[in-house]
Amino acid sequence: MRRVLPALIAAVVGVPGVALLAGCGSNTKTVSAAEAPQPAGAETTTATKPASTPTTTTATTPVQTTTSGGASAPAGTRTAPEPAFTETSSSSASSSEGLTAALATMRAQGYTTSNTSVYHPTQTLRVLIGTRSGSTDGYGQQAFFFVNGRYIGTDSKVPSATVSVVSQGETEVTLAYPLYRSGDPLGSPSGGQAKVTFQLNNGKLVPLGPIPPASSSSGTSRQ
16 A cells, blocks of 8 residues: 555656655655756846947949050040031121121112122122112222221222122232223223222232223223
């Protein structure tokens, strides 16, 4: 009966890990705990990994070099010059303003023209042939000269019957004068023609040859 009692108690209590040692004829019992219990409310300490110190990385961009050894220009820098504006537009504007002013000058002097093709705005010395206002037969003409659009005068003080532009350049204009003999009608000059070149020299217009007289009783003249 004494041997059965300890085993029955262990089965009823169900204490794990308890070894019951009973000596024959002895009441002494020894209890061994496999693991000591944690006290109530005890905190579990968890090892915390120290925060790592952030590392700042500085990116260095290498400087590119050209084949000639110099540093290349930064992105976005213009290395080519601006295209220049075009001469056609500028010349057209100057031509319009210069010709308009020249025609106004002629009208103020009592002359008009129906031919503006001889006015060359790209030249320093420019010319227009004007006919006296009110002329019913188209005679009574003068050459009006301009330097860069500025009026500087006419070829002579007295108009010719007719005058025309033969040739012209940057600073020279050559005019042709039909020549009359005494008794020639206006429409039929018989003395040929005289050509006179006018040249711009130090800001002054100079004829390089003699200008035929406006009238003559014995020789040829411009009318």
